[in-house]
């Protein structure tokens with residue numbers, strides 16, 4: 001395997017995945033068999049068709065024997081015609097039944113694997129947020145795509161081959177026991193010995209297969225990182241495309257080596273098995289020639305033929321055990337996901353909200369990310385009265401986004417209580433969050449906005465886009481609303497992406513809106529206009545603005561300053577801006593960086609600005 005120095009920026013393949021304790025093959029197969037329970041009659045039908053098809057192909061040589069022994073020597077043309085007709089009918093029936101069996105097996109197998117894919121998707125979707133940051137997309141993708149594809153092949157092809165081989169084995173075994181039980185015994189003993197030997201290699205192949213799947217996951221990760229627009233920019237701007245290529249070559253070589261070892265582990269076993277069975281016919285000739293002077297040539301030929309008929313399914317079963325081990329490795333990876341507890345269930349879809357703004361209370365809330373040395377939030381007590389506007393600010397890493405996630409019901413605190421309208425547990429269906437990084441769908445502008453909820457009208461779309469100042473964009477596009485925006489909106493500017501994300505959330509149903517730095521990519525002027533429109537839009541909602549760069553403030557706006565996960569200051573803007581504390585310092589610092597931004601108040605023509613000793617309009 002290729003050796004390389006470790007680059008901290010590019011750790012070796014998938015360090016996150018732990019090697020799980022290996023379950024027994026039988027246990028894993030039994031768990032997968034349970035998934036066939038709803039299709040037990042279809043599975044029984046497939047089995048029956050296999051039995052009949054194999055039975056028909058076993059009958060063909062018997063007819064041939066009658067042709068050779070009776071019809072041809074006795075010049076019995078009628079018998080010859082009947083036998084040949086029967087042979088053709090058998091061949092035709094066997095082919096038709098094989099088609100029916102393939103259709104039924106695939107019908108069942110596809111349903112089982114589709115259900116499995118959906119179950120894995122659902123289970124992956126129901127995990128707490130840290131699962132996605134720990135696992136990474138490639139881990140999830142490889143399970144949903146390559147592992148389930150492998151399982152699908154197993155269910156539709158390997159199982160079919162194994163069952164056919166098993167039925168042929170039983171048929172040939174019965175015939176051989178009738179004709180020569182000692183030879184049947186010798187063949188079975190040899191098969192048992194070889195399967196024990198094969199088992200040793202099977203375990204090794206399974207381990208190597210798991211290793212290969214992990215490396216393929218790494219390929220997925222590298223492709224996503226290096227061959228995405230951001231990855232290409234990263235490589236080119238830092239002139240590290242060579243390093244990106246090196247690590248890809250490294251993992252490609254690792255896959256080459258592991259695959260080679262996996263295949264050779266199989267080959268060694270197959271060679272021993274093949275040689276062992278090849279030795280049996282000469283041994284039979286030798287034994288009969290040496291010890292049984294009365295043996296006829298015909299008897300020896302029949303026994304050798306039977307032995308071959310018996311050895312073929314045994315060999316294919318032993319060979320198939322390699323595919324079974326690979327499939328078991330994939331089953332195990334999929335079962336790891338299915339065995340995860342479902343933490344997050346989607347709240348029931350809600351109709352348009354009429355409940356008015358939400359009131360939220362946090363008491364002694366603490367959050368500690370796994371592996372972090374300090375809590376992200378520690379003993380936070382906060383009130384968000386119904387209809388209030390609260391700005392959460394603080395230095396970078398002070399816990400603002402974490403608090404936003406808690407308020408949106410996306411992160412469960414380790415301690416403390418979060419209550420909405422005096423009750424707990426309904427935040428996910430009442431509050432919504434516009435996150436720092438907008439996620440957009442690979443579709444059109446319209447697709448992205450319609451995702452917010454069902455039944456959105458064109459007038460609502462126009463209004464939402466107007467609110468975020470994006471109407472001119474639509475007007476300038478040849479395909480207007482039906483313009484494709486590329487993967488994650490990469491055909492839009494950063495500011496356009498953010499505003500599209502905001503517009504989409506505005507179309508959703510909620511009673512509390514948390515906006516986490518959603519205008520950070522906009523120029524001051526546009527950010528002001530979007531923030532003003534946001535406030536206007538949220539008049540009948542509770543609004544929380546998480547902001548590093550403070551937006552235009554109202555005197556009565558509530559302010560929370562976080563510092564290292566704790567509430568350092570709280571109060572109204574009017575109060576804190578003159579108190580000489582942390583908030584006042586933040587204001588002063590921002591004031592130095594940004595010159596005063598004049599602008600109209602969003603409160604409309606009848607609104608009178610209170611006379612306060614404030615640095616208003618605030619920037």
Ligand SMILES: Nc1ncnc2c1ncn2[C@@H]1O[C@H](COP(=O)(O)OP(=O)(O)OP(=O)(O)O)[C@@H](O)[C@H]1O
Pocket residue numbers: 130133369370372375376394395396397398399400401402403548
């Ligand atoms: N998924 C995570 N796993 C571990 N630690 C995390 C995770 N997310 C955040 N943290 C840590 O928690 C602390 C608070 O992070 P948070 O993102 O809430 O801060 P923030 O105030 O929003 O920062 P910023 O202004 O830079 O966005 C930080 O020390 C951060 O490193």
